[in-house]
Amino acid sequence: MNELQIEFTLNGRRIKRLVKPYWRLLDLLREELHFTGTKEGCGAGECGTCSVFVDGALIKSCLMPVAKIAGTEIQTVEGLARRDAPSLLQRAFHKTGASQCGYCIPGMVMAATAALRANAEADRDEIKERLGGNICRCTGYQKIIDAVELARDVINGAMPEAALEEEASDSFIGADVRRIDAPGKVTGALRYAGDMTLPDMLQMQVLRSTRAHARILSIDTSAAAALPGVEGVITCDDVPGKDGFGVFVHDQPVMARGKVRYVGEAIAAVAAEDLETAKEAVRRIVVEYEDLPAVFDPEEALAAGAPVLHDYAPDNLVKHIPIHKGNVDDGFGLADIIVENSYTTQQVEHAYLEPEAGLAYVDADGVVTILAPDQNITHHRHMLSDILALPINRIRLIMSPVGGGFGGKEDMIYQGMLALMAMKTLRPVRLVFTREESITVSAKRHPARINYKMGLRRDGRIVATEIRAVCDGGAYGFSTEGVMRKMAILGPGPYDIPNVKVDTYGVYTNNTPSGAFRTFGAMQSQFATESHLDLCAEKLGMDPFDLRKINAMRAGSTTHTQQSLERASLLQAFDAAIAASSWEAGPPTVRGSNRTDLGGEGTRRSCRLDSRLRVEAGKPDGTRVRGRGMAGSWYGIARTAAMDRAGAWVELDDGGTAKVITGVTEIGEGILTVLAQVAAEELGLTPADITLGDNDTARAPEAAHAGATRQTYMIANAVALAARDARSKFDREMAEHWGVAQDRIKAANGTIWVQGSNLRMSMAEAVALCKTQRGYVPVGSASYTAHHTGLDPVTGAGKPWQAYVFGCQVAEVEVDTVTGEVQVLGIWAAHDVGRAVNPRGVEGQIEGAVVQGLGQALMEEYKTVDGHSSTDSFAKYILPTSLDVPQINSIIIEDPDPLSPLGAKGIGEPALVPTVPAIINAIYDAVGIRINSLPATPEKVLEALRAKRKRMSSSEAA
Amino acid sequence: MLTCDDYRLPRSLKSALEAWSKAPEGSRLVAGATDTLPWARQGRAGDIVGDVHVPLLVDVTEVSALDSYRLQDDGRIRLGANLVFQQFLEDENLARYLPHMPPCALWFADDQIRRQATIAGNIVNASPAADGIPPLVALNAEVEIASLHDQEVVHRNLPLVEFVTGPGRTQLQPGEIVTAVTCDTALGYGGAFEKVGHRRSLVISIVCTSCCLKPSQDHKVFDDVRLALGGVGPVPMRLDDVETFLRGQTISPQVIAAASEIPLDRVASRTRREYRRDVIRGFVDRSIRDALARCGISLPPTHRPA
Ligand SMILES: Cc1cc2nc3c(=O)[nH]c(=O)nc-3n(C[C@H](O)[C@H](O)[C@H](O)COP(=O)(O)OP(=O)(O)OC[C@H]3O[C@@H](n4cnc5c(N)ncnc54)[C@H](O)[C@@H]3O)c2cc1C
Ligand code: FES
Numbered sequence A: 001m002n003e004l005q006i007e008f009t010l011n012g013r014r015i016k017r018l019v020k021p022y023w024r025l026l027d028l029l030r031e032e033l034h035f036t037g038t039k040e041g042c043g044a045g046e047c048g049t050c051s052v053f054v055d056g057a058l059i060k061s062c063l064m065p066v067a068k069i070a071g072t073e074i075q076t077v078e079g080l081a082r083r084d085a086p087s088l089l090q091r092a093f094h095k096t097g098a099s100q101c102g103y104c105i106p107g108m109v110m111a112a113t114a115a116l117r118a119n120a121e122a123d124r125d126e127i128k129e130r131l132g133g134n135i136c137r138c139t140g141y142q143k144i145i146d147a148v149e150l151a152r153d154v155i156n157g158a159m160p161e162a163a164l165e166e167e168a169s170d171s172f173i174g175a176d177v178r179r180i181d182a183p184g185k186v187t188g189a190l191r192y193a194g195d196m197t198l199p200d201m202l203q204m205q206v207l208r209s210t211r212a213h214a215r216i217l218s219i220d221t222s223a224a225a226a227l228p229g230v231e232g233v234i235t236c237d238d239v240p241g242k243d244g245f246g247v248f249v250h251d252q253p254v255m256a257r258g259k260v261r262y263v264g265e266a267i268a269a270v271a272a273e274d275l276e277t278a279k280e281a282v283r284r285i286v287v288e289y290e291d292l293p294a295v296f297d298p299e300e301a302l303a304a305g306a307p308v309l310h311d312y313a314p315d316n317l318v319k320h321i322p323i324h325k326g327n328v329d330d331g332f333g334l335a336d337i338i339v340e341n342s343y344t345t346q347q348v349e350h351a352y353l354e355p356e357a358g359l360a361y362v363d364a365d366g367v368v369t370i371l372a373p374d375q376n377i378t379h380h381r382h383m384l385s386d387i388l389a390l391p392i393n394r395i396r397l398i399m400s401p402v403g404g405g406f407g408g409k410e411d412m413i414y415q416g417m418l419a420l421m422a423m424k425t426l427r428p429v430r431l432v433f434t435r436e437e438s439i440t441v442s443a444k445r446h447p448a449r450i451n452y453k454m455g456l457r458r459d460g461r462i463v464a465t466e467i468r469a470v471c472d473g474g475a476y477g478f479s480t481e482g483v484m485r486k487m488a489i490l491g492p493g494p495y496d497i498p499n500v501k502v503d504t505y506g507v508y509t510n511n512t513p514s515g516a517f518r519t520f521g522a523m524q525s526q527f528a529t530e531s532h533l534d535l536c537a538e539k540l541g542m543d544p545f546d547l548r549k550i551n552a553m554r555a556g557s558t559t560h561t562q563q564s565l566e567r568a569s570l571l572q573a574f575d576a577a578i579a580a581s582s583w584e585a586g587p588p589t590v591r592g593s594n595r596t597d598l599g600g601e602g603t604r605r606s607c608r609l610d611s612r613l614r615v616e617a618g619k620p621d622g623t624r625v626r627g628r629g630m631a632g633s634w635y636g637i638a639r640t641a642a643m644d645r646a647g648a649w650v651e652l653d654d655g656g657t658a659k660v661i662t663g664v665t666e667i668g669e670g671i672l673t674v675l676a677q678v679a680a681e682e683l684g685l686t687p688a689d690i691t692l693g694d695n696d697t698a699r700a701p702e703a704a705h706a707g708a709t710r711q712t713y714m715i716a717n718a719v720a721l722a723a724r725d726a727r728s729k730f731d732r733e734m735a736e737h738w739g740v741a742q743d744r745i746k747a748a749n750g751t752i753w754v755q756g757s758n759l760r761m762s763m764a765e766a767v768a769l770c771k772t773q774r775g776y777v778p779v780g781s782a783s784y785t786a787h788h789t790g791l792d793p794v795t796g797a798g799k800p801w802q803a804y805v806f807g808c809q810v811a812e813v814e815v816d817t818v819t820g821e822v823q824v825l826g827i828w829a830a831h832d833v834g835r836a837v838n839p840r841g842v843e844g845q846i847e848g849a850v851v852q853g854l855g856q857a858l859m860e861e862y863k864t865v866d867g868h869s870s871t872d873s874f875a876k877y878i879l880p881t882s883l884d885v886p887q888i889n890s891i892i893i894e895d896p897d898p899l900s901p902l903g904a905k906g907i908g909e910p911a912l913v914p915t916v917p918a919i920i921n922a923i924y925d926a927v928g929i930r931i932n933s934l935p936a937t938p939e940k941v942l943e944a945l946r947a948k949r950k951r952m953s954s955s956e957a958a
Numbered sequence B: 001m002l003t004c005d006d007y008r009l010p011r012s013l014k015s016a017l018e019a020w021s022k023a024p025e026g027s028r029l030v031a032g033a034t035d036t037l038p039w040a041r042q043g044r045a046g047d048i049v050g051d052v053h054v055p056l057l058v059d060v061t062e063v064s065a066l067d068s069y070r071l072q073d074d075g076r077i078r079l080g081a082n083l084v085f086q087q088f089l090e091d092e093n094l095a096r097y098l099p100h101m102p103p104c105a106l107w108f109a110d111d112q113i114r115r116q117a118t119i120a121g122n123i124v125n126a127s128p129a130a131d132g133i134p135p136l137v138a139l140n141a142e143v144e145i146a147s148l149h150d151q152e153v154v155h156r157n158l159p160l161v162e163f164v165t166g167p168g169r170t171q172l173q174p175g176e177i178v179t180a181v182t183c184d185t186a187l188g189y190g191g192a193f194e195k196v197g198h199r200r201s202l203v204i205s206i207v208c209t210s211c212c213l214k215p216s217q218d219h220k221v222f223d224d225v226r227l228a229l230g231g232v233g234p235v236p237m238r239l240d241d242v243e244t245f246l247r248g249q250t251i252s253p254q255v256i257a258a259a260s261e262i263p264l265d266r267v268a269s270r271t272r273r274e275y276r277r278d279v280i281r282g283f284v285d286r287s288i289r290d291a292l293a294r295c296g297i298s299l300p301p302t303h304r305p306a
C-alpha cells in the first residue's frame, strides 16, 4: 500500500502526517487526530454530523478522500472557538435549547456557521435551506433555526448580546433554565462511546447472518483466529451462563445458537489490533447454513402449518393482550351507526444519529465493565449476570452519553458480545456500528394491522369499540409484550366507552425485530382511533372536536381497564387547541377549500426552495390545496401495569454545592437539567451548584430506564425527596446551631437564613459549619414509587398507571395535487404535562415528537424483501429535514398530579401520538382522500386522488 | 468503505490519462467522490463487512484543464468536467447564461455535497434520477471526451443523449476521461426546475423537469422552449415534441395545458408509471409557468379539480 504524506492546516496549526491512501478526511480527524467533535452518523453524505470547512467551504468529511486535503486549511467545530469561550452562534444554541442528544449538534453548528458566513442577513427560509444537509432526529429543528436567527440578530446588532444570557427568575422550577449539558454539545467537547479510546484497545467486528431463517450446520473460525493481529473470536460456544435475553421473554441468544432467525443476526465476533484486521478476520469465518422455510407476514405466521421460529412458541405468538369491558355485542345493538375500517402502520426505524457503540474491559478487580449508550443499564446488568454466570456486582454498566435513543437503545443488542470479548481477551474492546448495520439489526417500531369497528348513537356517543391488531414482532421478543399491552390499554383513546373489546397480538416472523419505540404501541392504535373518529364525525355531520368532547374522559370516568380516573385534562387540551389554532368549527367534509382559518400566524410559508433565487416562482396555480385536521390523545406515565420505582442520593457538599447521584438516563430529553433545577430548588442552591453523578450500576442507586415517559415523574421526584431528606437533616443542624425552630430555616440561591431574623450566611459557610462544628455530613436519600397493578389476564382490568396525560393537536397541511406531496405548515400541540419544570425543554420534546410523527405520517418506511432490508441507509430510509418541518406551536397545560411531589408528569412520548392522525385527517380535509395505510407518500396520495376522480366520474355517469 | 492500494491526484490532463489508461483492472476514476464513496458500502457494492477494495483511485479534481467554464465563439458554453453544482448558484454570470441551472442546483443534494458534486460525475454516474442531466440535454449538450493515442491527447464529442445509454451505463471507453460538456446558452430565457421525491432536501428525484424558455419581446408567443424530464425512464428524455408544439404558439393557459398532455405516454419506467404520468402533466405545466414568471409573465390558473 502506498501511504501518502500530506501537509495541511487544522484549526490554524500546521500538520504533517502519513495517511492511508483510502482514508477519508473524517478518518484522519477522528481516528488519527482524535478531533471527535466531527462525528460519523452515516458515512454516506446523508446526515451532516461530519461537516467541516475546507478552505472556507463547508463539506461532508465522510465524502472527502483524505488525499484531497493536502495544502488546504481545515476548520472543525473545535476550531470555531475555544470551548471555554464559545462563539455567539454556539451560545445561541445554548440559549434556545437547540441541542438535545447533541449528536447532530457539532455538524449543525458548522452548517449554521456556514449559513451566516454566506449571508449574515439570511431569513428563516434561507437558513432552513442552508441547513438542509444536516439531519437532527431529536429537536424537530425549530429551536435550532431559532438559534441561528438569534445569533444573526445579535451579530447584526438587532439584538443585544445579553439576549444570549439566561433570563432571571424567582424559582428554578418552571423556568427556562438553559440545558446544563449544552456547552459540551455545542462545542463538540462531549465524547460519545464511539469517540472514546482506551490504551491497548482492540477493535471488534461482527459477522452477521445473510439468511432469514436457517439452521447453522457449522461455524469455522479457524482461519479468522489464525490471522496475525486477531486477539479473540467468539461464538455462542463462548457463553458461560444461561444464554438468552429479551425484556419479557429471554428468547435471543447473544450470538446465533443452532439457527438464525433474521438477516443481520449476529453469529460470531472478532477482536483485533485494528479495524482492518478485524474486518479481514470476519471475511474468513465460514458458516454453513441449511435454509429453513421462512415467514415474513404476521397473519401467515399465525396460520396453522407456518414455519415455527421458536420451539417454545409453536403458534409464533409472542403475546396476546385482551382488554374486555362491558359487552360489545350489546353495545353495537344500541348503536345508530356502525363504522368499520382497517388501518395499517409501517415499520419505522429510530434513526438516532449516534449508531450503536460501546467499550468493554475487565477492570483490576475482575469486574466486567461495559460503557455504552444504553437506555436501560439496570435491566441489562440483570440479564448479563445470567448470561455471563457472574454475580451481579461483578458486572458494571456505565451509560456513555446517548446520541439519541427513542427506545431503540432500551432493548439490549450487542452488550453481551462486548462483555464476552473483554472476558476472552482481557483487553479493552470497542465496537462501533456502521449506519447500515444499525439500521438492519436494531429493533423497529411494530408495524400493525388494525381492524376497527365502532358503534355510535346519533348524538355522537360511542357505545362500543372493537379493535383487533396484529403486529409484526420480527424474529425475537424484545419489548413486544409490553408494546402489545400499551397498544391495547390506550388503544380506544381517551374516551369514555361502555363496551370495549381490544385484542392485540404480537407475532414472530423472520423480519427485522420490532421493539421499544417512543409511545410503545400507543401511536399505532390511537392513529387508528383518531382516524376512525374523523370518519365517524363526517358520517354524523359533527365537528370532530364536538364528537370527541361528548365522549371525552373526565374526572370520574372509567378507563378501558376499569380504573376510575380522579383527574382528566382532555377537555382543557381540546379547548386550548381550538383557541390557539382559531379552529373553524364544522364537520370533516373536505372543507379545506372553504375554510377561513388557514394560513394564519401559526403556519409557515409553503416551501419552494427559492429563498436564494433572485426571481420568484410562478403564482399559485390552484394545484396546491390546504386543509386542517385534529386528533386527541392520552398516555400513561411510567412503567406500565407494574410497580415503578427510582432511587436517589443527595449530599450537600463543600462550597455550598451538592452531589446528586442517581441512575438517570439522559438520552437527550433534558432530564439532567430538570434534576439540577429540582435539586437546586429543594436545596436552596442554583442549578450551577449541582454536580450530577454518572449513570453507573456500580456507583449510583437504581433509577432504571429512559422510557415510558418516566424520567421526570420517577427520577425528578426521587431527587426531590432525597434533596428534602438532606435538607431537613441539614436544617436540623443549622436550627440547633442558631437555636431556632427548624421550620424557620429557609434557603434559596446559595443563601440560608432564619426567617424573621437577620441570621443568615452563605450555603458554603453553612455546609462548612455543619461539618466542622456540628460534625455532620448532610446526606439524604429517597425512593419514589408509582403504585401500579398488573392487568387481569382475561378482562385486562387493572390500574396500569397512577398518572395520565392528555393532549390534542391540530395540523394544517398543503397537498400538492400535481405531485401528491404533502407539506405540513403548522401544528398546534396542546399537552398536559402536570407541571412544566422546564417549559423550553417541554417545547423541545413536543417539537421533536411532532417531527418524528410527521416522518411516520408522510415519508418513513423501513422495508424488507424476504427479510433483507431494502432501506438500509439514510439514502433510502427517508427522515424529515429542516425543509420538511412545520411551524410548531406548543401549548403547555399544567394539571398537577397529586401523587407527584413535584406535580410534574411527563411529555417525552405523548406528544408523538396525535401528530400522525392530525396530519392524515388534514389531508382528507384538503383533498377528500383517506390514507389508512401509512405513510402518506406522494405516490399513495396521488393514487388515492386518481381513484377518487374515477369514483366521482363514474358516479356522475351513473 | 472504499479501500485502495494507491490514490493519485494528477495535475495535468496528460498525466491523468496516463495514470488512468495504465491503471490496474478494477481501478476507479473519481472527481467529487460523492457517488463513488456511498456506492462502496454495505448493502450496495460492499462485501460482508461493507468494503470494496480497488487497486487504484485516480482523482481528476486537480486537473486544471477540467476546471471552470468559458463562452465559445460558436455561442455555446463549455463547462469544465469538474464544475460543481454549487457554482450555478454562486456565479451570477453563469446563471445568466444558464438560467434554469440555479433552480436545479437548489434541488440538488445539499449545500455541502454541491461543492463536491461535479457535472461530469453526475453524467458518468448516469443515474436515471440524475438532476443535472435533463437541463443539459435540453440545451443540446455534447460531452467532450479525452483519451491517449500514441502518447497524444485526443478528443471526441458525443451528444449527451447518446452518451448515456442506460441506468449507470455510458459510451465511455476504458482509458477515457470526460473533459467538458458544451451546450447552448440561454441568455434572456426564463428557467425553472421541478422535482419531487419523498422530502425537500437530500432527495432522489422520482420525477424532475427542467424548462427554459424565451417569450417574444411583446410577451405574446413562445419564441423558444426547452424541456427535458428525468426519472421517467432509463435515460433522460428531451421533450422535443412539446418544444415544437409550443414554438411560435400564443402564450396562454390553454396552450400550456394542451402542451402538458403531449408527453404522457413517454414514461418508460417500470415502476410507479401511473404516478409518473400524472406528475409529468403537472410538471410540464408548472415549469412553463414558473419559467414564464421569471420572464415577468404571469398567467391565470387553469383549475383542475382535486
Ligand atoms: C447525500 C447525497 C445526495 C445526492 N443528491 C443528488 C441529487 O439531488 N441529484 C443528483 O443528481 N445527484 C445527487 N447525488 C449524487 C452525486 O452527488 C452526483 O451524481 C454528483 O454529481 C457526482 O459527481 P462526483 O464528482 O461527486 O462523482 P464521483 O463519485 O467522483 O464520480 C461518479 C462517477 O463518474 C465518474 N467520473 C467522474 N468524473 C469523471 C470524468 N471527468 N471523466 C470520466 N468519468 C468521471 C467516476 O468514475 C464515477 O463512475 C447525491 C449524492 C449524495 C451522497
Ligand atoms: S457521516 Fe458524513 S454525512 Fe453522515
Ligand code: FES
Pocket (backbone or CB within 6 Å): A098, A099, A100, A101, A102, A103, A104, A105, A135, A136, A137, A138, A139, A353, A403, A404, A668
Ligand atoms: S440533538 Fe439533533 S440528533 Fe439529537
